[in-house]
Amino acid sequence: MTAEVFLARQPVVDADRQIFGYELLYRGDIDHSTAFDDPDTATRGVMERLLLQWGMEHVVGDRFGLINASASLIVHGLHRAMSPEGMIIEIREPEPFDDDTLDALQRARYQGYHFALDNVSRLGELERSRLLPLASIVKIELTSAHDAEIPGLINVAREHSPGVLVVAEKVESVTDFKRCVEHGFDLFQGYYIAEPDVLRRPARPAGTRSAAILQQTLSGPDRQLAVDQLESIMASDPSLAFRLLTAVNTNAFGLDRNIRSLDQAMGLLGAEKLQCLAELIAASGGTIDDDSQITRGAVRAHMAAELLAGTDQVGSGVTVALLSTTDLLYETPIADLLDELPVTDEIVAALLHGQGRLGEMLDIIRACERNDTATLEELAPGRSERLAALHGAAVEAVADAGHALRVHL
Known part of the structure; x- marks a missing residue:
């Protein structure tokens, strides 16, 4: 029996429900397991399947692909496996990055790579972020952010990174969606929009x-x-x-x-x-x-x-x-x-x-x-x-x- 590989994608849409892109997610087996040894292993797995099993065109078409990665992978240079066109690299910044990491991110941004500052939920963290000025997207996680801080998070993102797109992440209900539209989010992602779609195909090992x-x-x-x-x-x-x-x-x-x-x-x-x-x-x-x-x-x-x-x-x-x-x-x-x-x-x-x-x-x-x-x-x-x-x-x-x-x- 021919082995199979799996990859999940969840759409990111605008207020009119038009697809902006897909976040690409690791799935390990037929049971759609998300288990992995460490986040970098998952990122390598997603990249390998996207680029060397399916081919990017067959997964995202003419939309953007959003892929999670650690800053250490950018320092290592593995992002260069992907072309800058059509890809957005999602990075978390729980603590402000050091100078060497920031230099690597700046070089990648100069080369045309786009970053999304991921899992933003606290105003103070966003204001201290060293990645924010380089970010093309800021993703605010609704389930963790205080509702009263959301307008401030959006304002800080747009003040520090002109032209940035702000994404409402984990939109779980019609109420969430309507509230986020009123807040002025640009893009929306979550189970209310669509659950991740799991792709499967014969492996080409x-x-x-x-x-x-x-x-x-x-x-x-x-x-x-x-x-x-x-x-x-x-x-x-x-x-x-x-x-x-x-x-x-x-x-x-x-x-x-x-x-x-x-x-x-x-x-x-x-x-x-x-x-x-x-x-x-x-x-x-x-x-x-x-x-x-x-x-x-x-x-x-x-x-x-x-x-x-x-x-x-x-x-x-x-x-x-x-x-x-x-x-x-x-x-x-x-x-x-x-x-x-x-x-x-x-x-x-x-x-x-x-x-x-x-x-x-x-x-x-x-x-x-x-x-x-x-x-x-x-x-x-x-x-x-x-x-x-x-x-x-x-x-x-x-x-x-x-x-x-x-x-x-």
Whole structure:
């Protein structure tokens, strides 16, 4: 049975009940458990599922996504896994932040990230807040705030952070909603508006071994070396290739199903985001213990690079080769998997119908795997022996590299 992953979202609306965005919430299992070891674990889980399982476009569409995070994760830099566009990071500030933390928050805000000051309930705390001047949103929790202080909380928020949107949080009844409208709140969230909607889908995990390799690579002392190694690992593992392609928010790059290669995807994401995504994959662990399809994908990628060497289709060929084993890897029809990815029609045609030069390349590779000399002679007259030798060399190269083989594009 295919494992599933879960994610909850609760809408945040304006006074006309139009959806402004969704707060994204951790759910651990089919029983919708909210249990987690610590808040940072939950945040990593939400980010991993949003970016690497569903893809942001499929969860929030053209609305904002609001995600809870600790200030320490901002200091660490994990927020860079997400694009600033469309994301709002909710942070609590029970005590005023120290200078180092504030510097990290200021840098992130300068880079375009938006913050929501979360769980505000006391006027004195809000007045002392060092995050408030950086906040785009202030969320006032109705169940904890004194009703008499609410006008003051709204006024202080707007005085210290011009243009801020003030959210009424935990709106539980029509009476709450009407009172909050009268107070002049901009946005509203709570069970009266809507309960969290739990999303579920088949999991797209990484290989157990791949996740361990990523974890080891990320813990190394040389950050630049880590980037180079990450690119090598990602480009030779079908499970990682699939997840990275999922992470490319094509809307953010003005693209429409136009990713032609894994290298293009990694270039669009950039080194910093690639590192953060790798960290999320490593932290989530891997649940694919059988490496056979991962290894087969690596062999196919290596052979694709050889078959298309000197052409402008090497990157696309390697991507087709990697994706060609994902149906067996995830026990899901390849057509369904391709619906989740922003890849070109050429790649889709090759994988679904064996069409074009990339489709012919894949047919040759599969014939080599079967040792089908007759088909090889039909596809590539007079080259069957050379192709068989090429496939054997690819198998040996991947085995020697432990499937973490860099395919040069």
